[in-house]
Amino acid sequence: MAQAKNQALLDILEPIIADQGLLLWDLNIKQVGGQKTVEVLVDLPEHQNISMAQITEFTQAVNEALDSAEVDPVPGEYMLDIASPGMDRSLALPWHFAWAKDGDLAVTLALFAAKDGQKKWTGEITDLRDTGLTLQTDQEKLEVNFDEIAKAIVAVQF
Secondary structure, three states: OOOOOOHHHHHHHHHHHHHOOOEEEEEEEEEEOOEEEEEEEEEOOOOOOOOHHHHHHHHHHHHHHHHHOOOOOOOOOOEEEEEOOOOOOEOOOHHHHHHHHHOOOEEEEEEEEEEOOEEEEEEEEEEEOOOEEEEEOOOOEEEEEHHHEEEEEEOOOO
């Protein structure tokens, strides 16, 4: 998350997030094709799903706060993109993995290098450590360090 990158923006967002009982999943400031985009992903805690009405209310509050800020926390022109992280949300921070474990959610890990002959694994997190996790797959328990993970997402189950 961009905490160290833009504390001024977080200082504006955090009171609104707390007031509305939301969870900040991720914050990114990206430059794509000459367009700067501030992406804010919010959700409800405790594995609840945020509604479109709640995202709209949050967006309005953020717009008002940014418009009235004494100093623009994101200099220059930018597009504000506020959304839910979605069902197949990315897992990047240790607390993201703890959130998935607490919800008994299956996750898919794409590894930088193959383990036991494959790079992509899906299963449930059975153990978390400071340095990594244990993934219970259909075939085995797999020990993975966080620095071995190229990408991790919640595996959508139908």
